[in-house]
Amino acid sequence: MAAKALSSEITENITELKKLRVKTPGDDSVYNRLQDMYDALHQAYGKEWEEQDAQYKEAKKALDEAKQSAQNAINDLGKTAEAIQKSAKAFAAVLAALALFL
Amino acid sequence: MNKWIYSLVAAAMLSGCGLKMAQKQQVAQFATATESVSTTAQQQFTSMRDKVIEMERRRLIMRNKIPPKTFDLDGGFNVSSLALRISTLKALQAYGDILNKLATNDQSEAISKAATDFMTQFEAAKKLEDTTYQLDEKKKNAILGVIDIASSWFIESEKKKHLKAIIEAYAGAVNELAGLLKNELTLVEDSPCIKESERKTRTSEPGVIDFYCASTDGLEDASNKVLMDYNRSFSEREFAYDSYVLSQNAKVEITTSSAQGNKVVAKLITANDKLQSVIENDEFSTEDIKVFAQQVDELQTQIKILTGN
Numbered sequence: 266m267a268a269k270a271l272s273s274e275i276t277e278n279i280t281e282l283k284k285l286r287v288k289t290p291g292d293d294s295v296y297n298r299l300q301d302m303y304d305a306l307h308q309a310y311g312k313e314w315e316e317q318d319a320q321y322k323e324a325k326k327a328l329d330e331a332k333q334s335a336q337n338a339i340n341d342l343g344k345t346a347e348a349i350q351k352s353a354k355a356f357a358a359v360l361a362a363l364a365l366f367l
Numbered sequence: 368m369n370k371w372i373y374s375l376v377a378a379a380m381l382s383g384c385g386l387k388m389a390q391k392q393q394v395a396q397f398a399t400a401t402e403s404v405s406t407t408a409q410q411q412f413t414s415m416r417d418k419v420i421e422m423e424r425r426r427l428i429m430r431n432k433i434p435p436k437t438f439d440l441d442g443g444f445n446v447s448s449l450a451l452r453i454s455t456l457k458a459l460q461a462y463g464d465i466l467n468k469l470a471t472n473d474q475s476e477a478i479s480k481a482a483t484d485f486m487t488q489f490e491a492a493k494k495l496e497d498t499t500y501q502l503d504e505k506k507k508n509a510i511l512g513v514i515d516i517a518s519s520w521f522i523e524s525e526k527k528k529h530l531k532a533i534i535e536a537y538a539g540a541v542n543e544l545a546g547l548l549k550n551e552l553t554l555v556e557d558s559p560c561i562k563e564s565e566r567k568t569r570t571s572e573p574g575v576i577d578f579y580c581a582s583t584d585g586l587e588d589a590s591n592k593v594l595m596d597y598n599r600s601f602s603e604r605e606f607a608y609d610s611y612v613l614s615q616n617a618k619v620e621i622t623t624s625s626a627q628g629n630k631v632v633a634k635l636i637t638a639n640d641k642l643q644s645v646i647e648n649d650e651f652s653t654e655d656i657k658v659f660a661q662q663v664d665e666l667q668t669q670i671k672i673l674t675g676n
């Protein structure tokens with residue numbers, strides 16, 4: 266099975282954060298993380314050819330963890346803070362990976 | 368009197384092996400459709416890039432946040448990536464132009480110019496993909512054969528010979544270039560602009576329309592946030608409202624373009640494949656021409672839907 270692209274992982278994070286935002290309408294931090302993910306997607310499209318790079322792999326791992334964490338928070342809003350923290354970490358990892366192509 | 372008859376016989380011999388009227392018509396229509404796809408897409412790509420930059424600017428304003436140092440408004444959709452895409456389109460446009468000229472123009476100067484232009488654009492497009500790309504002998508000779516004609520007009524049989532050589536040498540490569548357009552005009556299968564329940568595992572590459580989608584979806588979310596916040600000023604809400612409308616219009620454009628883009632490219636490739644047999648087969652029946660005419664018709668219809676004309 267072909268490896269999932271970085272931008273596919275980002276899109277999945279956007280989908281989960283959107284669901285979380287519906288459940289936490291007053292929480293600006295969820296909104297901010299969601300907008301960060303749009304930034305990441307905007308930057309990632311077209312820069313996905315170095316899939317073997319270590320930082321690229323790290324970014325994908327961080328995105329996967331952030332997605333899982335957002336899914337957990339959707340089922341248990343008490344875990345929202347953790348989801349936000351993981352999402353911020355994933356965003357930083359994506360920027361670090363994409364900086365290699367700038 | 369004898370001289371007159373000889374001239375008539377000579378003219379008949381020279382034009383006898385040329386393109387039949389129906390062939391000429393079909394080649395010209397196909398060529399015009401190809402040029403039309405290319406010019407329309409060039410305008411669309413440039414306009415989408417401008418809209419992406421505007422939407423990113425609006426999103427940034429509404430978020431009231433200092434962007435990261437590495438952030439740029441056009442993201443991966445920068446000038447050089449646009450140039451790469453435009454180059455592919457220019458090659459397709461030049462292909463349509465040389466076919467059109469060979470089918471409808473008799474002046475060797477115009478035909479030679481179109482042939483040179485096509486070779487230049489084609490090579491440039493391929494070199495952007497692969498810097499080491501070199502035209503093979505068949506491709507070079509097909510074009511040089513047209514350029515090297517010394518006389519000031521083309522006789523029909525000559526035109527047909529060159530048309531065949533060019534189509535034979537380039538049809539496959541032109542289909543590949545047309546295939547690249549599919550990525551630009553059609554959303555990736557797991558795009559955020561596709562309903563979650565309808566998304567699939569991605570098999571295509573992100574293109575122009577995906578950059579446009581990412582900005583549109585992000586802007587919709589950002590403007591929603593401001594519109595739902597009753598503590599914002601009227602001008603802030605008004606700005607958010609205009610941004611929301613912009614994002615909704617863009618979503619309609621994306622849906623239309625993505626649905627039609629794939630069809631346009633598929634029709635273009637099918638008609639291009641058929642073109643070779645239209646030219647090669649001197650015994651081409653009226654029925655065969657009709658089938659090809661239908662392909663070109665369908666291509667033209669898809670282009671009209673895509674461009675909204």
